[in-house]
């Protein structure tokens with residue numbers, strides 16, 4: 272959990288956001304306030320709408336209805352984004368790739384190297400990006416998301432495919448960014464790490480927000496002891512079945 276600044280302020284505000292794909296409604300009337308200086312975690316079953324909501328919050332997907340408002344400072348880059356499946360153009364090394372993205376916001380190769388050190392990839396700088404493992408590719412993606420020090424950083428399943436030590440490290444990076452004032456929004460299925468790390472938790476199912484609050488508030492509200500129990504009590508999905516919007520009733 273991050274050391275809260277006494278002045279956490281709303282930086283991103285979703286108001287009654289809908290997102291449809293054709294006739295399928297994936298997000299329904301999602302209203303959410305994301306504050307600076309903290310880690311906000313989206314949790315929910317497979318297919319519940321987390322990626323869709325993160326892409327809408329990051330400005331990569333237009334909402335079909337409702338609005339997303341950014342209240343932050345006018346920085347060189349408003350929002351950094353790690354996609355669920357990061358991919359980089361083949362034929363370039365890790366350092367060349369990160370230096371290219373850095374140059375777009377006036378940063379140098381030295382800055383790119385610092386960001387690679389942050390995610391533990393200092394020994395992989397000369398490796399071609401197409402020769403990276405899945406976990407290493409995700410780490411490059413996390414480094415890329417921090418370029419330009421955006422006030423909002425959106426990370427879609429940053430711990431996915433990482434070994435336990437690196438997964439913990441990535442959540443520590445999220446906490447450090449939050450301690451420095453960033454609003455970090457991430458999705459994760461690792462409820463234990465989320466429970467230990469997140470300042471705010473958003474439980475989502477079937478494209479709707481079921482609960483929001485600090486881990487402790489949610490435990491109190493639902494009279495349970497852990498975020499895993501919050502998840503079990505709040506979500507109705509049956510283990511072993513993916514509820515598919517537009518198909519499952």
Ligand SMILES: Nc1ncnc2c1ncn2[C@@H]1O[C@H](COP(=O)(O)OP(=O)(O)OP(=O)(O)O)[C@@H](O)[C@H]1O
Pocket residue numbers: 292295297315316317318319320321322323324514515516
């Ligand atoms: N481009 C699209 N066209 C049609 N349906 C889509 C599209 N993108 C997402 N969906 C549907 O929206 C629903 C939510 O998907 P989303 O990827 O947001 O879920 P998620 O919570 O991130 O899932 P997971 O935990 O499995 O990554 C799913 O039913 C998915 O099939």
